Amino acid sequence: xxxxxxxxxxxxxxxxxxxxxxxxxxxxxxxxxxxxxxxxxxxxxxxxxxxxxxxxxxxxxxxxxxxxxxxxxxxxxxxxxxxxxxxxxxxxxxxxxxxxxxxxxxxxxxxxxxxxxxxxxxxxxxxxxxxxxxxxxxxxxxxxxxxxxxxxxxxxxxxxxxxxxxxxxxxxxxxxxxxxxxxxxxxxxxxxxxxxxxxxxxxxxxxxxxxxxxxxxxxxxxxxxxxxxxxxxxxxxxxxxxxxxxxxxxxxxxxxxxxxxxxxxxxxxxxxxxxxxxxxxxxxxxxxxxxxxxxxxxxxxxxxxxxxxxxxxxxxxxxxxxxxxxxxxxxxxxxxxxxxxxxxxxxxxxxxxxxxxxxxxxxxxxxxxxxxxxxxxxxxxxxxxxxxxxxxxxxxxxxxxxxxxxxxxxxxxxxxxxxxxxxxxxxxxxxxxxxxxxxxxxxxxxxxxxxxxxxxxxxx
Numbered sequence: 001x002x003x004x005x006x007x008x009x010x011x012x013x014x015x016x017x018x019x020x021x022x023x024x025x026x027x028x029x030x031x032x033x034x035x036x037x038x039x040x041x042x043x044x045x046x047x048x049x050x051x052x053x054x055x056x057x058x059x060x061x062x063x064x065x066x067x068x069x070x071x072x073x074x075x076x077x078x079x080x081x082x083x084x085x086x087x088x089x090x091x092x093x094x095x096x097x098x099x100x101x102x103x104x105x106x107x108x109x110x111x112x113x114x115x116x117x118x119x120x121x122x123x124x125x126x127x128x129x130x131x132x133x134x135x136x137x138x139x140x141x142x143x144x145x146x147x148x149x150x151x152x153x154x155x156x157x158x159x160x161x162x163x164x165x166x167x168x169x170x171x172x173x174x175x176x177x178x179x180x181x182x183x184x185x186x187x188x189x190x191x192x193x194x195x196x197x198x199x200x201x202x203x204x205x206x207x208x209x210x211x212x213x214x215x216x217x218x219x220x221x222x223x224x225x226x227x228x229x230x231x232x233x234x235x236x237x238x239x240x241x242x243x244x245x246x247x248x249x250x251x252x253x254x255x256x257x258x259x260x261x262x263x264x265x266x267x268x269x270x271x272x273x274x275x276x277x278x279x280x281x282x283x284x285x286x287x288x289x290x291x292x293x294x295x296x297x298x299x300x301x302x303x304x305x306x307x308x309x310x311x312x313x314x315x316x317x318x319x320x321x322x323x324x325x326x327x328x329x330x331x332x333x334x335x336x337x338x339x340x341x342x343x344x345x346x347x348x349x350x351x352x353x354x355x356x357x358x359x360x361x362x363x364x365x366x367x368x369x370x371x372x373x374x375x376x377x378x379x380x381x382x383x384x385x386x387x388x389x390x391x392x393x394x395x396x397x398x399x400x401x402x403x404x405x406x407x408x409x410x411x412x413x414x415x416x417x418x419x420x421x422x423x424x425x426x427x428x429x430x431x432x433x434x435x436x437x438x439x440x441x442x443x444x445x446x447x448x449x450x451x452x453x454x455x456x457x458x459x460x
Contacts, residue, residue, distance in 0.1 A: 022459060025387060028394035029456040032449045033090065035401035040068070040083045040442050041102065052102065053109035054080045057442055067434065067441060074113055077128040078137035082361065082446040088144040089364050089453045103148045116153070120160035122168040124201075131198045131205050135165040136219030137358075143226040159227050162220065162236070169195040171213070171272065193272055194246050211272040215251055215303035217243050218310055219361075225313055237317075244310050248326065253299060264333035265340065266307055268300035268354060297353045301340045304330060305362040305370075312370045327370050331382050342408040347388040348381065349408040350451075356405030356421050356437035360447030363454035383458055390455030393448050402439035403448035 042055045055068045056075045084106065090099035111119075114126050119142075123129020128138055139158055146154035171193070194213030198205035221243035228236035251267045308330040315323035335341040335348060342351045352359045367386065371377055389407050396404055405421040421437040421444075428435020437444045 022387075024391045024394055025452070025455045026459060028390065028397075029449075029452045032394070032397075032403065032452050033086070035397075035403075036083060036086060036445060036449050039401065039440070039445070051109035051112060052105040054083055054106050055442075056080070067438075074126075075110065077141065078134040079357075079442050081137040081141040082357065082443045082450075084141055084144060085361060086446055086449050086453060088148065089450070091148055093364065093368070093453070093457055100148055103145060107145045107149060107151065107154070111153070116157070119157040120164070122161070122164040124168070129165065129168075130202055132165065132169040132195055133197070133214060133216030133219070135161070135169075136216055136223065139165075139220055139223030143223050146230070147226075155227070155230055158223060159231070159233070159236075162224055162227065162239070165220070166195055166239075169197075169199050171196050173272075193250060193270065194243065196272075197269070213246075213270045213272055215247060215266050215268045215300050215307070218247060218303055218306040222306065222310055222313070225310070225317075229317075240310065241314065244307070244314060247307060263299070263336055263339040264329050265299055265301070266304040267298045268303060269298070299339070300354045301334070301350070301352070302355060302359040302361055304334060304340075305366045308334075308370045309362050309365045312373055315373070324373060324375075327373055328376050331366075331370060331377050335381050335385050341385060344392070344409050348385045349389045349392055350385055351408045351411060352405045352421065352447075353411060356447065357441070357443035358447060359405070360450035360454075363451045364457060367454045367457045386451065386458060387455050390452045393452060398439050400440075403445040404439040405437040405444050405448065407448070407451070 040055050042053055044050045044052045054075065057079045058067055058076070084103070087099045087102055087106075090096040091103065114128075118126035118128075123135060123138070129135050139161060142154050142158040142161065145151065146158065194217050197212045197214045197216070200206050221240040224236040224243075225240040227233065228240065247266065250270050253263050253265055253267055308327050311323040311327040311330070314320065315327065333339050335350075337343070340350050340353065342349050363386065367383075371383065377383060392409075393403060393407055396406065398404065410420055422439065425435040425438035426433045439445060
């Protein structure tokens with residue numbers, strides 16, 4: 001006791017206060033949302049239409065890839081949709097009237113820029129969809145708008161857009177998806193392997209991604225499930241269930257070789273060439289199946305969580321326990337070190353390994369809809385990793401209020417020696433920067449903020 005008293009009284013400098021992780025998360029979420037509003041919301045002064053809206057961005061390509069362009073009237077839907085998701089969560093989870101007003105204002109600005117035919121189409125007329133995953137983000141945006149505003153035009157646009165998009169990206173060799181009306185209603189065909197990532201008309205993307213289907217289709221299926229819940233058209237439920245089934249059958253990671261560990265999370269891409277379909281296991285486009293590493297992994301964390309959310313929603317709709325088991329298995333597998341968990345300074349965090357522009361998108365729903373199912377994450381491991389990752393994101397906040405994609409620190413990429421997403425973005429384009437996942441890109445900062453939102457929900 002004397003030693004303790006001497007230690008306490010013998011120093012004139014008080015011990016620094018201990019800041020709890022929960023306080024870091026709550027103050028961090030508030031700060032991050034202020035930062036993103038400041039950077040990405042245009043009150044109307046900076047665009048020709050004079051309408052409040054999410055700032056427009058440049059398209060994919062060039063040294064300013066994905067950066068904000070104040071003078072551009074049109075928007076890039078899938079990029080805009082990443083920040084819109086944060087606004088949507090502020091309305092759903094925080095009952096923010098400001099977010100609700102912003103979503104309505106942004107929707108009005110969109111409708112003055114694009115015609116109904118463009119919004120309901122397959123994305124060619126307004127150049128909003130280049131490859132099929134763009135369709136998923138645009139469809140999610142329309143579902144969010146309808147949820148918040150109740151505007152029937154948003155739902156109608158969504159319901160017309162889904163069959164139009166599936167027709168555009170239909171695999172001509174093995175058509176599966178409903179893509180138009182028949183005397184019996186919308187038709188659903190039997191091909192078990194999903195739509196194409198890129199259509200032949202998109203020559204640049206098709207050269208790299210032709211004859212590939214992807215896990216990104218889960219986002220389109222979730223939007224279709226929303227459409228089903230609104231008007232009970234069984235074609236949308238069938239599409240969501242069929243998409244879940246082919247992804248679960250073909251992309252759920254299995255042991256690829258004696259050196260690999262079966263994880264139960266999901267691969268991103270399926271090769272649709274005969275060699276890919278006739279093998280014992282699906283062939284992902286990236287032929288690397290080990291522990292996920294930055295920019296090389298065949299596994300996709302954001303899409304894996306989308307499958308968990310899809311399983312949770314299908315379970316609540318159908319009461320089929322197989323969906324509950326899958327949601328439970330994904331959350332259990334997700335944190336493993338051969339999946340998306342990383343130990344840093346004694347704490348488990350999540351790695352942003354494959355797609356830093358979309359990895360955080362489904363974390364809020366994973367917390368709100370998946371973790372609330374019975375028997376999910378009984379030890380709290382996933383929950384703790386979300387909190388730890390959120391604290392790590394705030395610790396790495398850029399001085400100008402942007403957020404990088406290196407949530408769990410350095411991830412070695414043996415393909416090109418780049419150590420982090422931030423370093424890759426600064427080296428790109430001959431050293432001019434602007435490459436993948438630069439922090440000031442709307443997608444990068446928004447997806448980091450979405451993980452902060454997920455951690456905030458755990459405190460609610």
